[in-house]
Amino acid sequence: MNSSLKSNLDTLKNMFASSADFTVREMVISAQKPINAAIITIEGMCSKEVIALSIINPLLSHSFSDGSADEVFDEIKQSVLTSSEIVEFNTFDEAIMFSTSGFAVLALDGTQRMLAVGVQGFSFRSVSEPESEVVQRGSREGFTEPLRINMTLIRRRIKNPDLVFETLTVGEESQTQLMLCYLQKSASPEILDEIRKRLNKSNLKNLLASGYLNEYLEDKGSMSIFSGVGISERPDTVCGKLAEGRVAILVDGTPAAIILPHLFVEEFQSVDDYSNRPYYAAFIRILKYLSFIIAVFLPGVYTAFAQYHPEYFPTGLLIKTAESLSATPLSVTLEALIITFVYEIMREAGLRIPKPLGHAVSIVGALVIGESAVSAGFISSSTLMVIATAAICSYVTASLYPPITVLRFSYIIIGGIFGLWGIVLATCIVLINMCSKTSLGVPYMSSLAPFSMRSMRDVFIRASWKTLSKRTIKVQKFPETEDVYADEN
Amino acid sequence: MLTKIKFPSKRLMLALLLSFCSVILLEASYFPKNSSFLFLLFSVLVGFLFAGLLFIPSAVIKSKTDLGFIAYADKKTPSAVIFVSALYCIYFVYTAEYFLLKYSDMFSKRINSDANIYAVAFILLACAVYSACKGANAAVRCSLFIFAFSLIAFVVIISGNISNIEIKLSDFNISGSQSDFISTASLFATPAFTAVIFAVLSGSIKNFRSRHIAITLIIGAAIFGLYIFFALFALGDYAQAQEYSAFLLSKTAHFESVGGLDSFFLASSLLCVFLVLSLSLICICKSSGKSGSPVFASLFALLIFILFISSSFFYSVKKLLTDPYVFNVLTVICAAAVPCVYIIFGRRRLNV
Numbered sequence: 092m093n094s095s096l097k098s099n100l101d102t103l104k105n106m107f108a109s110s111a112d113f114t115v116r117e118m119v120i121s122a123q124k125p126i127n128a129a130i131i132t133i134e135g136m137c138s139k140e141v142i143a144l145s146i147i148n149p150l151l152s153h154s155f156s157d158g159s160a161d162e163v164f165d166e167i168k169q170s171v172l173t174s175s176e177i178v179e180f181n182t183f184d185e186a187i188m189f190s191t192s193g194f195a196v197l198a199l200d201g202t203q204r205m206l207a208v209g210v211q212g213f214s215f216r217s218v219s220e221p222e223s224e225v226v227q228r229g230s231r232e233g234f235t236e237p238l239r240i241n242m243t244l245i246r247r248r249i250k251n252p253d254l255v256f257e258t259l260t261v262g263e264e265s266q267t268q269l270m271l272c273y274l275q276k277s278a279s280p281e282i283l284d285e286i287r288k289r290l291n292k293s294n295l296k297n298l299l300a301s302g303y304l305n306e307y308l309e310d311k312g313s314m315s316i317f318s319g320v321g322i323s324e325r326p327d328t329v330c331g332k333l334a335e336g337r338v339a340i341l342v343d344g345t346p347a348a349i350i351l352p353h354l355f356v357e358e359f360q361s362v363d364d365y366s367n368r369p370y371y372a373a374f375i376r377i378l379k380y381l382s383f384i385i386a387v388f389l390p391g392v393y394t395a396f397a398q399y400h401p402e403y404f405p406t407g408l409l410i411k412t413a414e415s416l417s418a419t420p421l422s423v424t425l426e427a428l429i430i431t432f433v434y435e436i437m438r439e440a441g442l443r444i445p446k447p448l449g450h451a452v453s454i455v456g457a458l459v460i461g462e463s464a465v466s467a468g469f470i471s472s473s474t475l476m477v478i479a480t481a482a483i484c485s486y487v488t489a490s491l492y493p494p495i496t497v498l499r500f501s502y503i504i505i506g507g508i509f510g511l512w513g514i515v516l517a518t519c520i521v522l523i524n525m526c527s528k529t530s531l532g533v534p535y536m537s538s539l540a541p542f543s544m545r546s547m548r549d550v551f552i553r554a555s556w557k558t559l560s561k562r563t564i565k566v567q568k569f570p571e572t573e574d575v576y577a578d579e580n
Numbered sequence: 581m582l583t584k585i586k587f588p589s590k591r592l593m594l595a596l597l598l599s600f601c602s603v604i605l606l607e608a609s610y611f612p613k614n615s616s617f618l619f620l621l622f623s624v625l626v627g628f629l630f631a632g633l634l635f636i637p638s639a640v641i642k643s644k645t646d647l648g649f650i651a652y653a654d655k656k657t658p659s660a661v662i663f664v665s666a667l668y669c670i671y672f673v674y675t676a677e678y679f680l681l682k683y684s685d686m687f688s689k690r691i692n693s694d695a696n697i698y699a700v701a702f703i704l705l706a707c708a709v710y711s712a713c714k715g716a717n718a719a720v721r722c723s724l725f726i727f728a729f730s731l732i733a734f735v736v737i738i739s740g741n742i743s744n745i746e747i748k749l750s751d752f753n754i755s756g757s758q759s760d761f762i763s764t765a766s767l768f769a770t771p772a773f774t775a776v777i778f779a780v781l782s783g784s785i786k787n788f789r790s791r792h793i794a795i796t797l798i799i800g801a802a803i804f805g806l807y808i809f810f811a812l813f814a815l816g817d818y819a820q821a822q823e824y825s826a827f828l829l830s831k832t833a834h835f836e837s838v839g840g841l842d843s844f845f846l847a848s849s850l851l852c853v854f855l856v857l858s859l860s861l862i863c864i865c866k867s868s869g870k871s872g873s874p875v876f877a878s879l880f881a882l883l884i885f886i887l888f889i890s891s892s893f894f895y896s897v898k899k900l901l902t903d904p905y906v907f908n909v910l911t912v913i914c915a916a917a918v919p920c921v922y923i924i925f926g927r928r929r930l931n932v
Binding site: 400403509510511512513515516519520522523524526527534536539540541542570571 | 585591687691692700703704710711714717718719721722724725726843846850854858
């Protein structure tokens with residue numbers, strides 16, 4: 092930066108390519124020798140009222156003492172501006188960073204320094220209940236898009252200086268701010284270093300959502316349809332995870348936090364488990380595991396049984412199924428594939444179309460696809476029922492929906508071609524894949540394989556709070572985790 | 581990352597226990613039909629004693645040096661280790677072939693006689709290659725799930741099938757010819773191949789205690805004993821006239837009343853064979869210092885597949901590859917003879 096205001100403004104205007112939202116409010120400060128000044132803002136990012144009240148009014152009404160532009164600059168910084176957030180800087184990169192973050196940049200003629208004044212006032216969605224993680228009991232607050240508000244939501248729950256927010260910037264062009272969030276005494280320094288290393292290595296040009304980072308945060312050689320990166324829209328869930336030594340990453344503009352390391356058993360845990368009585372929480376957990384198994388295996392096993400092993404059906408069911416299947420023109424495998432495929436199309440359509448039209452899709456789906464297809468003899472009612480049951484079960488663990496869908500399709504095809512034998516063998520492959528997967532060095536299947544008796548208190552059952560609160564099991568203490576970092580060192 | 585870290589010895593022992601089970605699941609039909617219970621039990625004890633002895637050399641090496649046998653051999657005789665590696669690779673190719681042939685035999689007789697056994701073998705090997713690429717740790721972790729499933733399957737079969745136990749006193753006489761005894765004992769000695777797997781993979785385990793081997797062998801022998809007990813004395817409602825009566829742990833069962841139990845049995849046997857094939861390929865990669873290499877594992881899987889095809893054209897090849905005597909002799913060489921030579925001639929250096 093140089094000391095000429097005009098030159099600085101020209102440079103900034105060029106950098107912003109005279110963008111329509113790049114706003115400059117020029118003024119003259121009445122010192123003994125009048126000084127030209129300018130307030131640079133980005134339209135829509137700042138509150139005009141706050142700019143007027145905390146910058147323009149004090150500047151124009153203050154009577155400055157005599158002195159050079161630098162002395163006036165110091166006086167403005169120390170005793171004129173009323174904003175609580177003032178940062179001094181002297182590079183164009185910082186000027187761009189502050190102005191695009193909602194700060195007003197104050198520049199004076201005759202000095203190489205500038206001031207960033209916190210006057211953020213952009214409109215954003217208010218804190219509301221997250222739609223993908225609904226709970227019966229517990230907080231109704233969910234993350235929202237601005238980073239600072241999400242930080243506040245976490246800080247309000249952990250009033251402890253041990254909670255650290257660390258700023259990082261990712262995205263060569265978007266310059267998106269991230270916040271690494273952890274409890275200093277709980278998080279493993281090795282895991283933190285590894286996360287920082289991976290984030291710094293990411294070569295993203297634009298980071299527009301936290302999902303972009305998932306691939307960079309996954310362990311090398313851990314290719315799998317299951318994700319080793321957890322996501323939560325709930326600040327209370329994030330706080331619980333932080334207490335277990337995990338690290339959260341908040342991305343500016345994304346109403347969800349990334350949680351690392353992430354394990355398979357966590358997919359079956361929810362905030363409600365910890366609010367309900369232990370016996371009921373255990374019942375729900377087991378229900379979730381069973382639902383997952385049904386969602387993945389039921390259509391494939393049904394296809395295999397109907398096509399190759401009909402003797403496995405109980406006699407009554409066998410007669411009903413045989414009657415139903417014999418009246419349809421397609422093979423059971425093709426039937427199951429078509430129904431699943433159509434169901435996925437309807438689901439995707441239901442998600443994307445405007446809400447008022449959603450009901451129309453439901454009606455078309457239920458009446459045309461369901462009733463009409465069965466009554467026309469195009470598909471059998473037993474296959475439809477099996478696919479529908481599996482579809483409902485897949486929503487019990489909503490975060491596992493993508494792998495469940497892929498596995499369900501695969502099992503239908505495998506069951507249709509190879510029967511039960513193929514399903515057993517495919518399960519071996521899936522298990523090997525899951526057992527070899529790690530999330531930042533922590534085995535993805537921890538608690539189950541490697542088996543850990545002490546962490547079983549929060550896997551299939553949820554032990555009472557009296558037991559759970561005696562000792563928190565830190566994620567880095569899971570078996571075979573420390574070995575990984577020891578080996579790397 | 582995962583291939584380098586050590587895993588608890590108990591987990592390897594669990595995988596070896598499941599490998600024992602594959603022997604009884606695949607070979608139950610080869611039991612002498614008219615042998616008494618005590619005769620078979622005695623054969624099991626002799627077989628497992630034999631297996632126990634074969635574990636000793638590699639257990640000594642592990643205890644003294646914390647190394648697996650191949651690493652130990654490499655340390656002692658770096659120039660000759662290539663021959664040791666080659667020997668172990670041949671042995672594991674034989675092991676994989678032995679179990680693949682036994683499984684395909686069972687598959688074509690029991691599950692689907694019209695199925696293309698080449699396709700079955702190819703798919704099974706392809707899956708084992710994937711497992712071998714993921715390393716020993718992933719395979720032994722997976723064995724926890726296989727164990728859980730097998731345990732449930734066993735309980736379901738017993739509780740869903742057995743209606744009565746009929747014990748005949750005559751079955752407690754030790755009767756049988758010497759040749760019968762040798763053939764039965766050699767059949768029950770085949771679990772000793774796990775000693776060679778242990779020799780190769782012991783370098784990757786931690787917290788090893790010799791008693792782990794003893795406990796595993798005792799549990800293995802108990803499972804075999806239990807299996808024989810049910811196969812001889814249990815009366816079931818299931819699988820009468822089934823070709824493999826031992827599948828269902830019962831002699832006089834018939835099909836209609838309880839449906840689908842044999843699927844548990846077939847799934848368990850497939851899981852155990854998959855584990856054995858995976859461990860064999862993992863050991864091949866480990867013996868040759870190419871752990872986790874997909875190309876290397878695929879090449880050996882291809883070799884096993886070619887041998888499999890040739891065995892179906894040449895009966896003598898099949899006979900040689902499924903002969904328990906040959907298998908046991910090779911096991912003795914790999915599990916005891918070669919390691920003993922290294923221990924005896926390398927003692928001076930070992931003490932240093």
